[in-house]
Amino acid sequence: MVIGYKPGTTADRRRPHFIRTPEEADQLVLDSACITNLSGYLVSEGLLSDEKAVAIFLKPDGIRSINILAAEAQLNIDQILILGFDINDNQVTALEGEKVEEFATLIESIKEQAPDALKNPLLEKIEGMTPKERFTFWQKEFSRCIKCYACRQACPMCYCRRCIVDCNQPQWVNTSSHTLGNFEWNIVRAFHLSGRCVGCGNCDRACPVNIPLRLINAKMAQEVLGSFDHFAGMSHTQEPVLASFKKDDSETFIL
Amino acid sequence: MTRILQSDNLDKCVARWREAGLTVIGPVKNESSSSYAAVEKAAEFDFSLIMPDRSIKELFFPQTEPMLQYTIKKQRIDTSDFTPPPEKRIIFGARPCDASGLAIDDPLFGWDYKDNFWFQRRDTTVIVTIACTKADDFCMCTSLKLVPDSTKGSDVLLRPLQNNKGWQVEELTDRGRDAFNEIADLLQDGSEPAAPTAVVAEKFNLDTCVAWLQKPENFESTFWREISMRCIGCASCTFLCPTCHCFDFQDEGDTYSGIRRKNWDSCSFALFTMHTSGHNPRATQSARWRQRIMHKFNYFPGKFNVNSCSGCGRCSRQCPVDMGITETLQAISTLQP
Ligand code: SF4
Ligand code: SF4
Ligand code: SF4
Ligand code: SF4
Numbered sequence: 001m002v003i004g005y006k007p008g009t010t011a012d013r014r015r016p017h018f019i020r021t022p023e024e025a026d027q028l029v030l031d032s033a034c035i036t037n038l039s040g041y042l043v044s045e046g047l048l049s050d051e052k053a054v055a056i057f058l059k060p061d062g063i064r065s066i067n068i069l070a071a072e073a074q075l076n077i078d079q080i081l082i083l084g085f086d087i088n089d090n091q092v093t094a095l096e097g098e099k100v101e102e103f104a105t106l107i108e109s110i111k112e113q114a115p116d117a118l119k120n121p122l123l124e125k126i127e128g129m130t131p132k133e134r135f136t137f138w139q140k141e142f143s144r145c146i147k148c149y150a151c152r153q154a155c156p157m158c159y160c161r162r163c164i165v166d167c168n169q170p171q172w173v174n175t176s177s178h179t180l181g182n183f184e185w186n187i188v189r190a191f192h193l194s195g196r197c198v199g200c201g202n203c204d205r206a207c208p209v210n211i212p213l214r215l216i217n218a219k220m221a222q223e224v225l226g227s228f229d230h231f232a233g234m235s236h237t238q239e240p241v242l243a244s245f246k247k248d249d250s251e252t253f254i255l
Numbered sequence: 256m257t258r259i260l261q262s263d264n265l266d267k268c269v270a271r272w273r274e275a276g277l278t279v280i281g282p283v284k285n286e287s288s289s290s291y292a293a294v295e296k297a298a299e300f301d302f303s304l305i306m307p308d309r310s311i312k313e314l315f316f317p318q319t320e321p322m323l324q325y326t327i328k329k330q331r332i333d334t335s336d337f338t339p340p341p342e343k344r345i346i347f348g349a350r351p352c353d354a355s356g357l358a359i360d361d362p363l364f365g366w367d368y369k370d371n372f373w374f375q376r377r378d379t380t381v382i383v384t385i386a387c388t389k390a391d392d393f394c395m396c397t398s399l400k401l402v403p404d405s406t407k408g409s410d411v412l413l414r415p416l417q418n419n420k421g422w423q424v425e426e427l428t429d430r431g432r433d434a435f436n437e438i439a440d441l442l443q444d445g446s447e448p449a450a451p452t453a454v455v456a457e458k459f460n461l462d463t464c465v466a467w468l469q470k471p472e473n474f475e476s477t478f479w480r481e482i483s484m485r486c487i488g489c490a491s492c493t494f495l496c497p498t499c500h501c502f503d504f505q506d507e508g509d510t511y512s513g514i515r516r517k518n519w520d521s522c523s524f525a526l527f528t529m530h531t532s533g534h535n536p537r538a539t540q541s542a543r544w545r546q547r548i549m550h551k552f553n554y555f556p557g558k559f560n561v562n563s564c565s566g567c568g569r570c571s572r573q574c575p576v577d578m579g580i581t582e583t584l585q586a587i588s589t590l591q592p
Contacts, residue, residue, distance in 0.1 A: 008577040010392050015577045016485040036576070040487070045539075144288055146309075146318050146519070150489035154575050166526045175505050175518050176319035206575035208308065208491040210287035 032090040037200035039065040040156035055081040061200040064233025111231040142182040144209040154206035195224040195241030259445035261421040266297040310497035311353035351405040352567035356497025358408030384409035390453040393568030403452040414449035459588040483544035490521035492570035
């Protein structure tokens with residue numbers, strides 16, 4: 001199978017496209033509107049279980065997702081053939097390489113640019129706020145959350161077959177979208193994505209009420225980069241930052 | 256001669272309705288999202304929206320709603336009911352597809368049990384709909400046998416004037432007449448023509464689709480898997496839909512006291528049909544998508560004689576993978592029955 005893009009309802013929309021026959025390749029498109037990170041489809045139930053290879057169109061963020069999914073034992077990189085591309089100034093360029101290891105140098109250079117790339121004027125404004133102002137800002141943004149979990153479903157890193165909010169015996173996290181419930185959900189997700197988010201923007205684009213989830217993701221990425229020199233998706237053997245510890249850690253406890 | 260409401264007078268109308276104790280609600284756009292929200296002044300309305308991102312249903316069936324409070328004592332359990340606030344409201348500038356959505360859901364909420372949370376709000380809310388003069392690529396009311404100036408579910412229908420300076424007023428119900436009597440002196444008689452309604456092309460033949468859906472053998476068709484392969488089960492389509500009405504009960508509290516709530520739920524979620532045993536009769540996303548289509552165009556009309564879709568197009572407009580009812584029904588209409 002090849003996973004790529006095909007034209008969508010309107011001129012600026014692209015749809016994920018699954019190619020199993022040569023004829024289906026006729027609809028394939030690749031242009032600057034192909035921004036969705038498709039890597040999440042690889043872990044959809046059963047897709048890789050026949051041990052056949054899958055070729056998939058991926059931008060650098062998607063390639064980093066493959067590394068994380070492999071590092072977290074969700075897929076076997078030998079089954080994944082990457083058709084890498086990048087979009088700069090609305091121009092699509094092909095990336096050299098097929099296997100995820102071949103993109104190591106590229107990802108290294110993205111990590112070097114990350115401190116600048118993660119900067120965001122609105123984020124800086126929020127950092128300048130008092131804790132109370134910050135709380136009010138997020139309370140207002142989260143008040144729109146309808147708990148559809150589209151952010152989770154759109155995220156390649158949210159692959160849990162049973163998300164913590166779906167664990168209902170007992171119900172650990174409120175399902176209600178009142179203030180507490182919305183905070184619980186969005187903070188739980190921010191933590192679970194820390195050091196794992198590749199900043200592809202799938203969640204932000206999927207949110208039907210346009211909560212600026214990109215700000216949370218960028219902030220958490222800055223934190224793990226600054227505190228642990230951890231940049232998500234460097235290699236398929238990278239240790240998960242919040243799930244590994246060192247015996248000589250300066251902290252006396254683990255959160 | 257028709258009765259005309261001039262745009263310049265709208266602010267006075269809003270003030271008058273507010274003085275009469277009505278909460279005035281209408282299409283409002285904030286920085287990043289739009290919904291039907293309460294306003295204090297007419298300037299807060301945004302009538303340029305094709306429709307708000309969020310549908311009208313949340314004003315009648317909120318995302319989360321307390322139903323009762325409970326306390327478990329040694330010998331007995333005490334409960335007290337919550338009731339929706341008895342506020343009177345006027346929704347000014349509903350879209351015909353949103354108003355129709357409410358009318359579509361009325362029989363459901365009043366079927367074997369009269370849902371007071373829904374009907375108390377229905378009974379105290381006046382719906383003033385503005386006919387559409389523009390549509391986008393996703394609008395599809397005409398495919399559902401509705402029109403851009405449909406009166407279904409509305410108490411008053413307004414038709415925008417060609418000169419863009421107001422609306423022709425058509426009162427449809429007593430509730431609508433009462434609300435417009437409050438502002439009778441702010442209306443004028445006039446002969447300004449109404450702007451033409453939006454042209455919404457018919458995207459599929461509904462009868463052909465329904466005939467296909469009704470054939471029992473098509474339930475197991477491979478079509479379902481093919482059409483829904485890219486669905487990520489995100490539920491946006493159901494939560495934004497004005498007619499999707501599924502909910503879940505949740506008790507929030509500790510062992511001895513808490514609140515029982517009614518929260519939106521969605522057939523797109525795997526958890527929706529998960530049994531306690533772990534068995535899930537709708538194990539795949541395609542089975543869930545089939546349910547959404549079958550429910551709207553086969554089971555619901557079978558029971559209530561009306562399709563559970565008003566053609567607002569939100570499900571396609573907002574789907575992160577560009578799916579939606581339109582594409583599926585278009586595809587079905589080309590299949591052999
Ligand atoms: S959290 Fe959002 S931006 Fe980060 S990997 Fe997931 S979908 Fe992409
Ligand atoms: S996608 Fe947006 S509205 Fe839906 S659960 Fe996530 S943050 Fe909330
Ligand atoms: S059809 Fe689209 S909006 Fe609906 S659940 Fe699937 S991906 Fe989400
Ligand atoms: S199914 Fe889609 S088009 Fe029909 S009423 Fe719901 S959101 Fe609108």
